[in-house]
Amino acid sequence: MAEIEARLRNITIKVAIDNNLPTLSVDIVQIQQVALNLLRNGMEAMHAIGCKHGNIITLSSYLTEEGLIEIAVYDLGCGVSTMAASNLFTPFVTTKKSGMGLGLSICKSIINAHGGHISYRNNPSHGATFYFTLPTN
Known part of the structure; x- marks a missing residue:
C-alpha cells in the first residue's frame, strides 16, 4: 500500500532490514498499520516541501x-x-x-499494547525519524 502512494508522490521507499532478527509475538496487521502510518506521514512531510532534500524515505529494522x-x-x-x-x-x-490527529495516537496505543515504545528524533540534516521498539521473544 505504501508503494502506491510513494509512486504517486515520486518517492522511493528504501528498505533496510537486518538479517536474522529474532521473532516477535505481535499482531502483524496492527504493526503493519503502524509502519504504514509512519511511512505515509513521512511521505506527506516530504511532499509538502516538494522533496527539496531528496525523494528517498527509508524503512529499517535492527x-x-x-x-x-x-x-x-x-x-x-x-x-x-x-x-x-x-x-x-x-x-x-x-x-x-485535513488530518484528524489520530494516526500517531493510535500508533502509540498499538505499540504500548505490544510492550513497546514509540518516539521520534529530528535528523541532523533534514527531516525526522519516527521509530518504535518491540520486545523479542
Missing part, C-alpha cells in the same frame, strides 16, 4: 543493544517543530490541514 527490535522510518521532510513536538502523540491534535 536489533538494539538492549535486545529490542527497532523499526524506523527516516524521512527527508521538514522535521518536527518544537511546538508540534509537545503534543505529537496527543489525540485530535494535528498540524495537517
Whole structure:
C-alpha cells in the first residue's frame, strides 16, 4: 500500500532490514498499520516541501543493544517543530490541514499494547525519524 502512494508522490521507499532478527509475538496487521502510518506521514512531510532534500524515505529494522527490535522510518521532510513536538502523540491534535490527529495516537496505543515504545528524533540534516521498539521473544 505504501508503494502506491510513494509512486504517486515520486518517492522511493528504501528498505533496510537486518538479517536474522529474532521473532516477535505481535499482531502483524496492527504493526503493519503502524509502519504504514509512519511511512505515509513521512511521505506527506516530504511532499509538502516538494522533496527539496531528496525523494528517498527509508524503512529499517535492527536489533538494539538492549535486545529490542527497532523499526524506523527516516524521512527527508521538514522535521518536527518544537511546538508540534509537545503534543505529537496527543489525540485530535494535528498540524495537517485535513488530518484528524489520530494516526500517531493510535500508533502509540498499538505499540504500548505490544510492550513497546514509540518516539521520534529530528535528523541532523533534514527531516525526522519516527521509530518504535518491540520486545523479542
